[in-house]
Amino acid sequence: MIARAALVVIYALLSLHSVTYADEQAEPGPAWLGRMVQAADELSYEGVFVFVKDGVLEAARVIHRGSEGHRTRIVSLNGELREIHRVEGRVIRYFPARGIMVEGARGFPPFFSGWPNNVERVLAHYKLHDEGPDRVADRPCQRTAVVPKDEYRFGYLLCLDRDTGLLLDAQMIDDRRLVRQQVMFAQLRIGGVTDDSDFEPNVDESQLKKHPHVGTSAMPPPDDVVRWYAAELPPGFETMMHGIRRHPDVDHDVQQVVYSDGLTAISVFVSPILEDGDVFTGEFQKGSANAYGFVVEGHQITVVGEAPYPTLRLIGESMRQGDMAD
DSSP: OOOTTSOSOOSBOOOOOBOOOOTTSOOOOHHHHHHHHHHHHHOOEEEEEEEEETTEEEEEEEEEEOSSSOEEEEEESSSSOOEEEEETTEEEEEETTTTEEEESOOOOOGGGTOOOSOHHHHHTTEEEEEEEEEEETTEEEEEEEEEESSTTSOEEEEEEETTTOOEEEEEEEOTTSBEEEEEEEEEEEESOOOOGGGGSOSSOGGGSEEEEOOSOOOBOOOTTSOEEEESOOOTTOEEEEEEEEOOTTOSSOEEEEEEESSSOEEEEEEEEOOTTOOOOOEEEEETTEEEEEEEETTEEEEEEESSOHHHHHHHHHTEEEEOOOO
């Protein structure tokens, strides 16, 4: 997730070494995750983090203000200059080289969006293992593995700042126990972020053309639209959203249904197959996400999420048309 139900680690630093979980270690309790959620919400900080996007290693500076009026500013440090700003949930992206600013964009880096507040729901399907002390961004931290209790979820390896509980390093561990993605602070200073001028974009907005973010806003399906739903879901997954999306380049509506277990989100896209239209079948991986596609009743079903393929297949192949309530 960045929605709060989404995973904290959308951006990836792919690595091919395996991770071993220390089953012998004591298991942290709900308070451990609760402290992390509170730190992400209340603390102010600034620093530099590194991640990989579409196979490219990137670095960015982040300034975040916590409970004193939540604001976040992220500025790229390599590649194309861009800034991302979030003010109380509103997101704006600036691309000065392109002369545009995009308002209403989703997909804010979830490392800085916080974890879900429903800790008990998460722990119903994941267990925590203490992995011992470590150091990130020259700060002592505590490693903990978030291990799925079944085959339907990926695991995570986190390192929390010992003094504050702030998340310093997050890795997604796939079903082969490989690091699928990672985002990590390289420099960090906690506290002292109070000046509004620190959150002003370093661009001349008057020289940028405003663009609405297209293709992501979802509207409730009209009454005359037959809804699609999953007749079978993995344990703990529930319907989070059901909507209709329309992209300017597509002349038909696409239904989207989002399912989540409180930590992992799975999106199902359903669209009619047009004459001479392309279809997508089988399994595919792009970055940290897996995708699974197949055709049923003249419709393209595409399931996307940071979860094992059996999860995507179970949800996708159980999609049906009907009036089942969400």
